Amino acid sequence: xxxxxxxxxxxxxxxxxxxxxxxxxxxxxxxxxxxxxxxxxxxxxxxxxxxxxxxxxxxxxxxxxxxxxxxxxxxxxxxxxxxxxxxxxxxxxxxxxxxxxxxxxxxxxxxxxxxxxxxxxxxxxxxxxxxxxxxxxxxxxxxxxxxxxxxxxxxxxxxxxxxxxxxxxxxxxxxxxxxxxxxxxxxxxxxxxxxxxxxxxxxxxxxxxxxxxxxxxxxxxxxxxxxxxxxxxxxxxxxxxxxxxxxxxxxxxxxxxxxxxxxxxxxxxxxxxxxxxxxxxxxxxxxxxxxxxxxxxxxxxxxxxxxxxxxxxxxxxxxxxxxxxxxxxxxxxxxxxxxxxxxxxxxxxxxxxxxxxxxxxxxxxxxxxxxxxxxxxxxxxxxxxxxxxxxxxxxxxxxxxxxxxxxxxxxxxxxxxxxxxxxxxx
Amino acid sequence: xxxxxxxxxxxxxxxxxxxxxxxxxxxxxxxxxxxxxxxxxxxxxxxxxxxxxxxxxxxxxxxxxxxxxxxxxxxxxxxxxxxxxxxxxxxxxxxxxxxxxxxxxxxxxxxxxxxxxxxxxxxxxxxxxxxxxxxxxxxxxxxxxxxxxxxxxxxxxxxxxxxxxxxxxxxxxxxxxxxxxxxxxxxxxxxxxxxxxxxxxxxxxxxxxxxxxxxxxxxxxxxxxxxxxxxxxxxxxxxxxxxxxxxxxxxxxxxxxxxxxxxxxxxxxxxxxxxxxxxxxxxxxxxxxxxxxxxxxxxxxxxxxxxxxxxxxxxxxxxxxxxxxxxxxxxxxxxxxxxxxxxxxxxxxxxxxxxxxxxxxxxxxxxxx
Numbered sequence: 001x002x003x004x005x006x007x008x009x010x011x012x013x014x015x016x017x018x019x020x021x022x023x024x025x026x027x028x029x030x031x032x033x034x035x036x037x038x039x040x041x042x043x044x045x046x047x048x049x050x051x052x053x054x055x056x057x058x059x060x061x062x063x064x065x066x067x068x069x070x071x072x073x074x075x076x077x078x079x080x081x082x083x084x085x086x087x088x089x090x091x092x093x094x095x096x097x098x099x100x101x102x103x104x105x106x107x108x109x110x111x112x113x114x115x116x117x118x119x120x121x122x123x124x125x126x127x128x129x130x131x132x133x134x135x136x137x138x139x140x141x142x143x144x145x146x147x148x149x150x151x152x153x154x155x156x157x158x159x160x161x162x163x164x165x166x167x168x169x170x171x172x173x174x175x176x177x178x179x180x181x182x183x184x185x186x187x188x189x190x191x192x193x194x195x196x197x198x199x200x201x202x203x204x205x206x207x208x209x210x211x212x213x214x215x216x217x218x219x220x221x222x223x224x225x226x227x228x229x230x231x232x233x234x235x236x237x238x239x240x241x242x243x244x245x246x247x248x249x250x251x252x253x254x255x256x257x258x259x260x261x262x263x264x265x266x267x268x269x270x271x272x273x274x275x276x277x278x279x280x281x282x283x284x285x286x287x288x289x290x291x292x293x294x295x296x297x298x299x300x301x302x303x304x305x306x307x308x309x310x311x312x313x314x315x316x317x318x319x320x321x322x323x324x325x326x327x328x329x330x331x332x333x334x335x336x337x338x339x340x341x342x343x344x345x346x347x348x349x350x351x352x353x354x355x356x357x358x359x360x361x362x363x364x365x366x367x368x369x370x371x372x373x374x375x376x377x378x379x380x381x382x383x384x385x386x387x388x389x390x391x392x393x394x395x396x397x398x399x400x401x402x403x404x405x406x407x408x409x410x411x412x413x414x415x416x417x418x419x420x421x422x423x424x425x426x
Numbered sequence: 427x428x429x430x431x432x433x434x435x436x437x438x439x440x441x442x443x444x445x446x447x448x449x450x451x452x453x454x455x456x457x458x459x460x461x462x463x464x465x466x467x468x469x470x471x472x473x474x475x476x477x478x479x480x481x482x483x484x485x486x487x488x489x490x491x492x493x494x495x496x497x498x499x500x501x502x503x504x505x506x507x508x509x510x511x512x513x514x515x516x517x518x519x520x521x522x523x524x525x526x527x528x529x530x531x532x533x534x535x536x537x538x539x540x541x542x543x544x545x546x547x548x549x550x551x552x553x554x555x556x557x558x559x560x561x562x563x564x565x566x567x568x569x570x571x572x573x574x575x576x577x578x579x580x581x582x583x584x585x586x587x588x589x590x591x592x593x594x595x596x597x598x599x600x601x602x603x604x605x606x607x608x609x610x611x612x613x614x615x616x617x618x619x620x621x622x623x624x625x626x627x628x629x630x631x632x633x634x635x636x637x638x639x640x641x642x643x644x645x646x647x648x649x650x651x652x653x654x655x656x657x658x659x660x661x662x663x664x665x666x667x668x669x670x671x672x673x674x675x676x677x678x679x680x681x682x683x684x685x686x687x688x689x690x691x692x693x694x695x696x697x698x699x700x701x702x703x704x705x706x707x708x709x710x711x712x713x714x715x716x717x718x719x720x721x722x723x724x725x726x727x728x729x730x731x732x733x734x735x736x737x738x739x740x741x742x743x744x745x746x747x748x749x750x751x752x753x754x755x756x757x758x759x760x761x762x763x764x765x766x767x768x769x770x771x772x773x774x775x776x777x778x779x780x781x782x783x784x785x786x787x788x789x790x791x792x793x794x795x
Contacts, residue, residue: 089508089566129758137762142506142566146709147758154750161745162459172745301570308567389585393578396571403563 032315042348044206052341056206058190058197060329060338061213066287068325069225070095070280074303075310075317076232077123077276082312083236084269085249086134087417089145092300093152094126094274098281100156103175103291104163106282112181115282116221123278124271126152131270135263138419157293164291175291181219189215221286225279233314245269249413252420263422277303305399311410324395331392336385339394343380347373433771437716440763448755452748461744469742474735477617484614486730487723488625488686493708494726495635496547496680498717500565502639503652503672509554509569510680511705512576515697517546518684519580519599522695523589525688526600535606540627540685547681548674550576555673559666565673573702580697591694598694608689622686631679632719648672680705710757716764729753 040056047055054060074091081088088094098119105118126148133144157172164170169177193212197205236242247255248265256262277300284299285291302324309323310316330338350373357366403410453463473479493510500507507513521543530538553572557563584590590597610620639645650658651668659665684700692699711729715722736749 087566089570133758133762137765139761139765142508143709143713143761144758146508146706147713147754147761150706150710150757151751151754154747154752154754157747158455158745158751161747165745172747298574301574304567305571387582387585389581390578393575396574400557400563400568400571400575403567404557404561 040206040210041203042345044203046341046345046348047206048200048202050341050344052338053200054338055330055341056209058193058209058212058216060326061210062217063329063332064322064326065213065217065222066325067328068321069222070283070299071302071306071324071328072318072321073225073228073280073283074277074300075306075321076228076303076314077127077273077280078304078307079232079273079312079314079317080236080269080276081127081130081273082307082416083246083249083413084266085252085413085415085418085420086130086266086270086273087141087145088130088270088273089142089301089304090126090130090148090152091145091273091277091303092296092298093145093149094123094130094277095281095284095296095300096149096152096156097122097126098278099285099291099295100159100281101278102282102285103178104159106178106180106285107164107167107175110179112179112221112286115178115180115286116224116279119278119280119282119285120275121278123274123276123281125274126278127271127274128267130274131267134419135266135270138421140419141417160291160293173293175285177289178285178291180286180289181221183216184218184220184223186215219286221283225283228276228279229314229318236314246413249415252415256422262420302395305395308410308412309399309402312412323398327391327394331388336388336391339386339388339391340380340383343376343386347377347380350376436767436771437764440767441714441760444759444763445756447759448752451755452752455751456744456748459744465742466739466744466748469738470732470735473738474731477614478619479734480614481617481619481621483727483730483734484621484625485686485691486733487726488622488628489683489704490707490711490726490729491628491723492631492679492683492686493704494711494715494722495631495719496676496683497705497708497712498715498719498722499635499639499676499679500672501652501712501717503648503668504655505652505669505672505676506566507551507554507569507673507676507680508566508705508709509551509572510676510683510708511702512569512573513547513550513677513680514683514704515580515700515702516550516576517543517681518688518700519583519589519695520546521681521685522599522602522688523583525602525606526591526694530606532605536608536689539602539606539689540682543681543685543688544678545681548678551673551677551680552670554677555670558673559670573705577702584697589695593694593696596696596698598696601694602689606689607693608686610690622690624686624690627682627685631682632723635679636719644671683708710753713757714760 043056047053074095077091077094078088099122101122102115102119105121106112106115129151130144130148133139133147134141160170160175161172164175165172167176190212193208193215196208197212199205234242236246244255244260245265245268247258247260248262248269252262255265280299280303281296284295288295303321306320306324307317309320310318327339330342350369354366354369354373357363357369456463456466474483493514496510496513497507521539524542525535525539528535528538550572554565554568557568558565582588584597584599586592586597589599591600593601608623611623611625613621613625637645639648647658647663647668650661651663651665655665658668683704684695687699688695707729711722711725714725714728732749732753736746739746739748
C-alpha cells in the first residue's frame with residue numbers, strides 16, 4: 001500500500017523533456033497525518049484486543065528508531081547513487097568500511113564525533129572506488145558492486161587485525177570498546193510516560209509509548225542522521241544541482257547536451273552514496289560501542305530494499321526504513337507474540353483496503369483483499385505465535401510483495417543501471 | 427581464426443596485467459606494515475605446493491567451480507543470479523535431510539540426493555523466474571531478497587521439530603550413513619587424504635555447460651538472447667521461455683554446490699558448515715574466468731590456492747586477510763581490464779571494417795557505368 005492521496009499527484013520531479021515519464025508525487029502532509037493517526041489507532045486496537053503490549057511500548061519505539069536509522073542511511077545512499085543512474089549494490093561493502101573506520105577513528109581519538117568522520121571517510125573510499133569502476137571505466141554496475149563487497153570485507157578484516165590486535169579486548173574480529181554518544185534523555189520523561197503507558201489505555205498509552213521511545217533513545221548522532229532526510233530532499237529536489245544530478249539518472253544524453261557534466265555529477269552522487277552508507281556503519285558501531293565482524297548483517301541490502309519500497313523517494317524510503325526497523329525491533333520485544341499480533345493488524349488493514357476498493361467500484365480487487373483478510377485472520381486465530389525464525393525475513397518478504405503487486409506504481413530513474421559514456425549519445 | 431587468437435591473447439594479457447596490478451597493490455599494503463612481499467609470496471608458494479595443501483585446494487576449487495558455473499549460466503544470458511548463495515544452502519539443507527532419513531539402496535540414494543538438491547535449487551530460482559516473467563521484477567533484487575529469506579527458512583527447517591538433530595553443540599540434519607556417502611578419489615598421491623569424489627560431477631557439469639552453450643540450438647538461443655533480447659525474439663527465440671529455463675538451470679547447478687561437502691565430508695547439513703558467501707565468490711570466479719568453463723576452472727583453482735596457502739601467513743604473524751584484499755582487487759581490476767580490452771577490440775574491428783569498405787567503394791561506384 002503506497003501512502004498517496006488522490007489529489008497528491010502533482011509533478012515534482014519534472015525534468016523538462018523527460019518530465020512526462022518522471023512525474024513524482026508531492027509529499028502530502030494532510031495525507032501523512034491522516035494515515036499516521038489511523039495507523040496508530042489500529043495499532044492500539046490491535047494491542048488492546050491481543051494484549052501484546054510491546055507492539056507500541058516505549059522500548060519498541062526506541063529500538064525501532066535505533067534500528068531504522070542505519071537502514072535508512074544505507075537506503076539514502078542508494079537513493080543518491082541511483083538518482084544519478086548508478087546502481088549501487090556495494091552499499092553493504094561501503095557500510096562495512098564505515099564500521100571499521102568509524103570504530104578506528106573513534107577509538108584512537110577518544111571521540112565519538114571522530115567516529116562519525118571515520119564512517120564518512122571509509123564509506124567515501126568505497127564510493128569513489130565504485131565511481132571509478134562504473135563511471136570512468138564503464139564496468140557493469142552490479143559486477144563492481146559485488147567486487148566492492150568482497151574487497152571491503154577483506155579490507156575491514158585485515159585492517160582490524162592490524163589496528164586492533166594488541167589493544168584491550170581487540171583483535172581481527174572485533175575492536176576494543178569505543179567511545180559513543182550519550183543518549184539525550186528528557187528529564188522525568190521516562191517515568192512520566194512510562195506511568196501512562198503502564199495503564200494500557202486505548203490510544204493514550206500508545207502515544208505515551210511513542211513519546212517515551214522518542215524522548216529516551218535519541219543521541220546527537222541519531223538527530224543528525226534524521227536531519228539528512230530533509231536535507232537530501234531539499235538538495236535533490238529543490239536545487240539546480242539536484243535537478244542536474246537527477247537528470248543524469250533519467251536521460252544522461254540530454255543532460256550532456258544541455259551542458260551538465262554527467263561524469264562529475266555521477267562521481268559526486270556515488271561518493272555521497274558511499275559516505276552515507278559509511279555513516280550507517282559508523283552508527284552501528286556507535287550504538288553497539290564496539291566494532292564486530294559481520295556487524296552490518298545485510299543492512300546495506302535492506303537499505304536497498306527500503307529504497308525500492310519507497311519508490312526511489314526520500315519520504316517513501318523513510319517509511320520503508322521505519323517499517324523494516326519496526327519489524328526488526330519487535331523481534332527483540334517478545335518477537336513471536338508481537339508479530340503474531342500484527343497478523344490481526346494486517347487483517348484489519350486488508351478489510352479497510354477492501355472497503356476503499358469497493359467505494360472505488362473495483363469489485364474484484366476488493367474481493368481479493370477481503371479473501372486475503374479472511375486468510376490472515378484464520379492464520380491469526382488458529383496459531384498462538386509465529387515461528388520467530390521468519391521475523392527477520394519480514395523486510396525481504398514485504399519488498400518482494402511490493403515489487404510483485406505494486407510494480408506499476410514503482411518507477412525507478414529511467415537510465416538507472418545503464419553504463420554511459422561521454423560523447424556516445426545518439 | 428587469427429582474429430580469435432588475437433582476442434584470446436589480448437584477454438590473457440589483460441588478465442595478467444590485472445593480476446600484476448593486484449600483486450603490486452598487495453605488496454604496497456604489505457610494505458606499509460613492514461612485511462616483505464617476497465617473503466609472503468615464497469611462504470605461500472612453499473605451503474601451497476605441499477601435498478596436503480594441494481588436497482584442500484582441489485577440494486575448495488571443486489565447490490567454487492560449481493558455484494561459478496551456476497552464475498556463469500545466468501551471465502551468458504545477461505541474467506544476474508546473485509541468489510546462488512540462497513539456492514545452494516536451501517538445496518543442501520533439503521538434500522541433507524533427505525539423504526539422512528530416506529533409506530534407499532547405495533547408488534540410488536546418492537543419485538536421489540543429488541536430484542533433490544538440483545530440484546530444490548531450481549525451485550528456489552524458479553520463484554525468481556516467476557517474479558521476473560509475470561511481474562517484471564529484476565532478478566538482481568529478487569535474488570538478494572530470496573537469499574535472506576532462505577536464511578530464515580533454513581533456520582526454521584533446522585528446528586528440532588522439523589529436520590534439526592542435536593549433535594554436540596551443533597544442530598545438524600540426521601547424519602548420512604556410510605552407504606549414502608560418496609567416497610574420495612586418490613588423485614594426489616602421498617597427500618594423506620582423498621579429494622572429493624564428486625569432483626567428477628563438477629567436471630561433468632563443466633563439460634555439459636560447454637557443450638550445451640556452444641554446440642546446441644538451446645545454447646545458441648541462450649547466447650543470442652543474452653546479446654540482444656529483442657533481436658533474438660524477432661528471429662524466433664522465445665525469450666521468456668529461455669529466461670525461465672536459464673534461471674532454472676542456474677538454480678539446479680547452484681543446488682549442486684553443496685553436494686561435494688555434504689556427501690564427501692560433512693555428511694550432514696548445518697548452518698555453520700554451509701555458510702553464506704559462496705555465491706558471491708562464485709560471481710567473482712565466473713567473472714575472472716570470463717564465463718568460460720576452462721577459464722572458470724583456472725580461476726577457481728587460483729582462488730582456492732590463495733585461500734588455502736594464506737593460512738600459513740598467520741603463523742608468521744601476518745594477517746592472512748591480506749589475501750582477501752588481493753582477491754577483491756583482482757576481481758575489480760580484471761573486470762576493468764576486460765572492459766578496456768573490449769573497447770580496444772571494438773575500435774580495431776571498426777577500423778578493419780572501415781578499411782574493407784573503403785576498398786570496395788570504388789568498385790561499387792564503377793559498377794553501374
